[in-house]
Amino acid sequence: xxxxxxxxxxxxxxxxxxxxxxxxxxxxxxxxxxxxxxxxxxxxxxxxxxxxxxxxxxxxxxxxxxxxxxxxxxxxxxxxxxxxxxxxxxxxxxxxxxxxxxxxxxxxxxxxxxxxxxxxxxxxxxxxxxxxxxxxxxxxxxxxxxxxxxxxxxx
Amino acid sequence: xxxxxxxxxxxxxxxxxxxxxxxxxxxxxxxxxxxxxxxxxxxxxxxxxxxxxxxxxxxxxxxxxxxxxxxxxxxxxxxxxxxxxxxxxxxxxxxxxxxxxxxxxxxxxxxxxxxxxxxxxxxxxxxxxxx
Amino acid sequence: xxxxxxxxxxxxxxxxxxxxxxxxxxxxxxxxxxxxxxxxxxxxxxxxxxxxxxxxxxxxxxxxxxxxxxxxxxxxxxxxxxxxxxxxxxxxxxxxxxxxxxxxxxxxxxxxxxxxxxxxxxxxxxxxxxxxxxxxxxxxxxxxxxxxxxxxxxxxxxxxxxxxxxxx
Numbered sequence: 001x002x003x004x005x006x007x008x009x010x011x012x013x014x015x016x017x018x019x020x021x022x023x024x025x026x027x028x029x030x031x032x033x034x035x036x037x038x039x040x041x042x043x044x045x046x047x048x049x050x051x052x053x054x055x056x057x058x059x060x061x062x063x064x065x066x067x068x069x070x071x072x073x074x075x076x077x078x079x080x081x082x083x084x085x086x087x088x089x090x091x092x093x094x095x096x097x098x099x100x101x102x103x104x105x106x107x108x109x110x111x112x113x114x115x116x117x118x119x120x121x122x123x124x125x126x127x128x129x130x131x132x133x134x135x136x137x138x139x140x141x142x143x144x145x146x147x148x149x150x151x152x153x154x155x
Numbered sequence: 156x157x158x159x160x161x162x163x164x165x166x167x168x169x170x171x172x173x174x175x176x177x178x179x180x181x182x183x184x185x186x187x188x189x190x191x192x193x194x195x196x197x198x199x200x201x202x203x204x205x206x207x208x209x210x211x212x213x214x215x216x217x218x219x220x221x222x223x224x225x226x227x228x229x230x231x232x233x234x235x236x237x238x239x240x241x242x243x244x245x246x247x248x249x250x251x252x253x254x255x256x257x258x259x260x261x262x263x264x265x266x267x268x269x270x271x272x273x274x275x276x277x278x279x280x281x282x283x284x285x286x
Numbered sequence: 287x288x289x290x291x292x293x294x295x296x297x298x299x300x301x302x303x304x305x306x307x308x309x310x311x312x313x314x315x316x317x318x319x320x321x322x323x324x325x326x327x328x329x330x331x332x333x334x335x336x337x338x339x340x341x342x343x344x345x346x347x348x349x350x351x352x353x354x355x356x357x358x359x360x361x362x363x364x365x366x367x368x369x370x371x372x373x374x375x376x377x378x379x380x381x382x383x384x385x386x387x388x389x390x391x392x393x394x395x396x397x398x399x400x401x402x403x404x405x406x407x408x409x410x411x412x413x414x415x416x417x418x419x420x421x422x423x424x425x426x427x428x429x430x431x432x433x434x435x436x437x438x439x440x441x442x443x444x445x446x447x448x449x450x451x452x453x454x
Contacts, residue, residue, distance in 0.1 A: 001287040003316035033289035035425040071329035076176035077359035
């Protein structure tokens with residue numbers, strides 16, 4: 001089970017907006033527990049899809065300057081409907097601000113013209129080396145991995 | 156607790172900004188919760204909880220927003236519009252709303268327009284004065 | 287990957303509050319993607335851990351008769367990241383509970399450090415999700431959650447019995 005909650009990048013406007021798609025499949029193991037008789041994508045993984053999409057917008061805008069991009073806060077995250085296996089969801093993220101170490105966004109997810117999720121959230125981005133110089137090599141490794149993943153998402 | 160209408164408005168404004176993620180300047184007296192501020196049913200519940208906490212009052216749900224049963228009653232709603240009887244019922248059940256414009260075209264799916272920031276402020280004021 | 291983000295309850299006060307713990311371990315596969323070479327528990331999974339702690343608290347308050355679903359994350363704020371080898375403590379409190387919904391507040395700590403503050407709203411979907419289709423039976427609370435509660439409810443019932451005998 002890989003922890004990657006988007007499958008493809010649809011469009012990107014650096015500094016401004018990104019659209020991505022996730023396809024939901026019964027092959028995703030956690031669906032067996034959520035829920036056994038009614039498999040639907042867990043709400044927090046919808047939020048994770050929005051966060052990952054925004055993280056890519058940051059990475060592209062700052063040219064992979066930072067290795068670690070984490071959720072700093074989320075507010076007014078609303079779940080409006082269920083997303084079942086066999087469906088696809090398109091995430092649209094709009095950047096409010098992207099600064100060196102913090103950024104903020106609004107985002108929503110649509111499936112067959114129905115709103116599934118919407119959220120406001122902020123990310124923080126940094127390199128481990130800023131806390132401990134010895135970790136610079138770890139940063140480099142993460143960034144290399146992220147560049148590979150970016151190619152996958154755009155292939 | 157004697158709060159002025161302005162003080163009540165400020166507190167209601169803060170509640171709506173937090174619950175709906177909108178900006179201060181969008182929360183005007185005439186703004187409707189659903190149409191202008193994007194509130195949905197889960198938000199209404201959130202708003203009720205926050206108002207109870209902010210003002211120390213208890214808000215039975217049908218006092219603020221009318222019960223489903225009102226809308227499903229054929230004496231009050233017919234062919235998608237409120238009847239005269241229905242409008243009277245609204246005046247009794249939700250007196251904090253202003254139906255003077257609504258009554259000219261009382262479409263059931265426009266009912267949401269009645270729930271303005273001003274209506275909430277009026278409701279809270281009434282509750283605090285009764286306490 | 288099992289969809290269970292807490293390991294056990296250490297306190298459970300029916301209708302009021304609960305405390306659960308979760309160990310974070312390298313054995314969890316998803317950590318190796320987030321991020322490769324520096325695994326940290328994804329913040330969204332911390333939110334889920336709190337949602338499970340608070341959701342069980344809310345569900346138990348109505349004897350698991352309601353289908354309790356996460357409807358809104360009012361706010362989630364994170365102050366630090368969590369690594370394998372860490373144990374996080376999740377404390378949830380019910381703020382309000384009505385037939386249609388419940389509102390909870392919660393804090394996640396690692397030893398003394400505050401890791402996150404997470405406030406949630408749950409919907410009792412039989413009471414208010416018009417038009418959406420979902421099964422009749424309670425698909426939310428399964429055997430997995432029952433076993434989490436079993437131990438703590440037995441011990442809590444024992445201690446509250448003692449307390450009432452002392453006060454009686």
